[in-house]
Amino acid sequence: MTQLIAKRLVATGAVLLALTGIVFLLQKLSPINPVHSYLGANASAGAIKVESKLLGYNRPIADQYLRYVGNLLRGNLGESLRTRRPVTTDLGAYLPATLELASFGLLLSVMLGAILGLATSRKSLGGGFFRVFMLLGASTPPFLLALFGLIVFYHDLNWLPATGRTSLANPPTGPTPFLTVDTLFHGEWFGFTDAVGHLILPGLCIAILPAVSIGRVFRSSLVATLRTDYVRTARSKGLREIVVLWRHAVRNSLGAALSMTGLQVGLMFAGVVVIESIFSWPGIGLYVAQSIPFGDFPAIAGVTLVLGVGYVLVNTVVDICQAVADPRIKL
Amino acid sequence: MAVAEPYVAPSTGTVRGLAALHGISRRMSRASMLDRAAIGVLLLITVMAVFVPLIAPYGTDTIVGDAFAHPTWHFLMGTDDVGRDIFSRVLYGLRTSWFSALAVIASGVLVGGSIGLVAGSAGGWIDTVLMRFTDVFLALPGPVLAIAVVAALGPSLPHTLLAVAIVWWPFYSRIVRGEVKALAARPHLNAARLAGVGRVRLAVRHLLPGAIPATLVTASLDVGNLVLTLASLSFLGLGAPEPAPELGAMSAQGLPYLLTDWWVPVMPGLGILFLALASNLAGDGLRDLMGER
Numbered sequence: 017m018t019q020l021i022a023k024r025l026v027a028t029g030a031v032l033l034a035l036t037g038i039v040f041l042l043q044k045l046s047p048i049n050p051v052h053s054y055l056g057a058n059a060s061a062g063a064i065k066v067e068s069k070l071l072g073y074n075r076p077i078a079d080q081y082l083r084y085v086g087n088l089l090r091g092n093l094g095e096s097l098r099t100r101r102p103v104t105t106d107l108g109a110y111l112p113a114t115l116e117l118a119s120f121g122l123l124l125s126v127m128l129g130a131i132l133g134l135a136t137s138r139k140s141l142g143g144g145f146f147r148v149f150m151l152l153g154a155s156t157p158p159f160l161l162a163l164f165g166l167i168v169f170y171h172d173l174n175w176l177p178a179t180g181r182t183s184l185a186n187p188p189t190g191p192t193p194f195l196t197v198d199t200l201f202h203g204e205w206f207g208f209t210d211a212v213g214h215l216i217l218p219g220l221c222i223a224i225l226p227a228v229s230i231g232r233v234f235r236s237s238l239v240a241t242l243r244t245d246y247v248r249t250a251r252s253k254g255l256r257e258i259v260v261l262w263r264h265a266v267r268n269s270l271g272a273a274l275s276m277t278g279l280q281v282g283l284m285f286a287g288v289v290v291i292e293s294i295f296s297w298p299g300i301g302l303y304v305a306q307s308i309p310f311g312d313f314p315a316i317a318g319v320t321l322v323l324g325v326g327y328v329l330v331n332t333v334v335d336i337c338q339a340v341a342d343p344r345i346k347l
Numbered sequence: 348m349a350v351a352e353p354y355v356a357p358s359t360g361t362v363r364g365l366a367a368l369h370g371i372s373r374r375m376s377r378a379s380m381l382d383r384a385a386i387g388v389l390l391l392i393t394v395m396a397v398f399v400p401l402i403a404p405y406g407t408d409t410i411v412g413d414a415f416a417h418p419t420w421h422f423l424m425g426t427d428d429v430g431r432d433i434f435s436r437v438l439y440g441l442r443t444s445w446f447s448a449l450a451v452i453a454s455g456v457l458v459g460g461s462i463g464l465v466a467g468s469a470g471g472w473i474d475t476v477l478m479r480f481t482d483v484f485l486a487l488p489g490p491v492l493a494i495a496v497v498a499a500l501g502p503s504l505p506h507t508l509l510a511v512a513i514v515w516w517p518f519y520s521r522i523v524r525g526e527v528k529a530l531a532a533r534p535h536l537n538a539a540r541l542a543g544v545g546r547v548r549l550a551v552r553h554l555l556p557g558a559i560p561a562t563l564v565t566a567s568l569d570v571g572n573l574v575l576t577l578a579s580l581s582f583l584g585l586g587a588p589e590p591a592p593e594l595g596a597m598s599a600q601g602l603p604y605l606l607t608d609w610w611v612p613v614m615p616g617l618g619i620l621f622l623a624l625a626s627n628l629a630g631d632g633l634r635d636l637m638g639e640r
Contacts, residue, residue: 166605289583
């Protein structure tokens with residue numbers, strides 16, 4: 017087991033190295049000269065040349081890459097061309113909101129996916145309705161969902177807020193990055209319900225697409241499990257269908273759905289960028305969406321690295337969990 | 348099914364592949380109404396996309412009336428903030444979305460498929476190296492990387508397509524390699540080898556055809572995802588610049604008018620929904636026709 021985990025961790029390290037390599041190459045490809053932007057728009061060609069040498073931009077590529085990785089490890093991601101602050105500082109300010117939204121979205125998509133998978137695996141339970149729901153869910157762009165949500169639940173019904181993370185002027189900053197937890201921690205009940213209300217629309221918008229994929233995989237593995245001999249045995253023992261389902265079938269069908277969940281996190285991150293910019297959610301998605309028109313590559317690279325590392329780590333944890341839960345799996 | 352070698356099980360390998368392709372027209376007549384309708388709609392979209400300039404009632408940049416005119420028979424989807432006909436722009440946008448998605452899928456199948464074919468048929472260290480390379484790409488979040496690639500190259504439609512193509516191939520390389528590996532163990536491959544067939548001919552004539560059905564089904568189920576991903580990138584401003592009729596970008600530019608003139612941002616989004624729905628239904632239909640899971 018330890019050996020398996022060690023092997024998986026080595027692979028994760030290699031993937032992370034590749035990620036930094038790709039981002040580094042993109043930085044080299046991008047038309048923005050970091051030295052030029054560092055010195056300002058009026059820098060003379062001579063000054064740029066001198067500074068390039070000083071900052072090591074005239075060294076061999078491999079050498080520059082090693083320095084780049086070294087800087088990353090020290091938490092130095094360069095300076096944003098738009099905000100003129102270190103990217104690390106910006107990310108620190110924007111990341112908590114994204115963490116909260118993405119966690120909430122992931123929770124929603126797993127719950128929705130489980131419901132969809134269970135409902136469509138059976139003939140009864142309105143399977144047809146859920147099938148149509150899944151097809152529509154898989155075909156609707158997240159931003160269209162957001163537009164509908166805003167029109168119906170904000171404009172027409174006025175049930176949910178449209179933008180931001182909270183209505184409080186001075187939201188508590190507490191022990192965790194999560195506003196929902198912090199407000200509870202400080203005993204602000206209104207703040208808590210308000211924060212949850214702000215989460216619902218954007219959370220749903222990023223959750224639907226992943227939920228459909230999770231539901232599909234869960235359904236097909238559930239259907240396969242329900243056809244196996246041991247399930248037939250359980251049924252012929254006279255067990256009630258619900259017991260057969262929960263005790264015997266669901267557990268053995270979770271594996272594929274779990275790895276699909278890990279993979280869907282990548283899709284969800286892309287959704288986060290779009291949805292945050294619609295709902296003015298103060299997270300790194302909004303940050304990157306605002307950086308795009310400025311061609312602010314250091315900021316975009318920083319967000320790419322953070323989301324990429326998050327995705328790789330989530331999938332590593334999922335794989336290890338699966339290997340621990342199911343000894344048949346070899347990493 | 349015309350099977351020459353009697354020892355090849357009729358439902359396996361190359362034979363299955365060719366038969367599946369051959370049998371499509373025959374099975375089409377037995378397909379469900381929905382499957383037929385979806386594939387028909389998709390063909391219709393393709394034909395319409397080619398002839399958009401003849402179909403669209405107005406040009407993409409022509410100011411045809413007042414700004415923010417409600418959807419009426421005259422302007423089916425209303426007009427936008429400068430008085431352009433949204434319906435015409437959505438038609439042109441559908442063409443861009445559809446052809447972009449097809450181009451990226453084609454490149455994914457071509458690049459990923461070639462890598463998978465070489466890896467699967469060569470085996471040994473070539474297989475290991477190529478598949479490790481593929482795994483690294485599979486382990487990274489594609490859509491997020493695509494954003495970074497476009498941002499580095501500068502926003503434009505070709506750059507967006509290139510960026511998505513870069514992250515879209517690894518999946519196909521896995522699928523083709525898997526099919527090829529499974530096929531390589533079949534008796535007809537041994538027969539071909541004994542008959543002295545060369546490596547390249549073995550790969551192209553005896554392995555590749557067997558991998559086609561699975562790849563085709565995967566690709567057709569994948570087009571819907573790709574349409575959505577491209578639309579999201581366009582929504583973020585990572586597509587053709589301003590006046591170009593791109594559905595995602597049109598929706599994003601119409602966002603400020605959502606609560607007063609809803610049709611400006613919503614109609615282009617509905618266009619995406621329509622295209623993705625048609626391709627998802629057609630993908631399901633094609634899967635049923637080919638008898639694959």
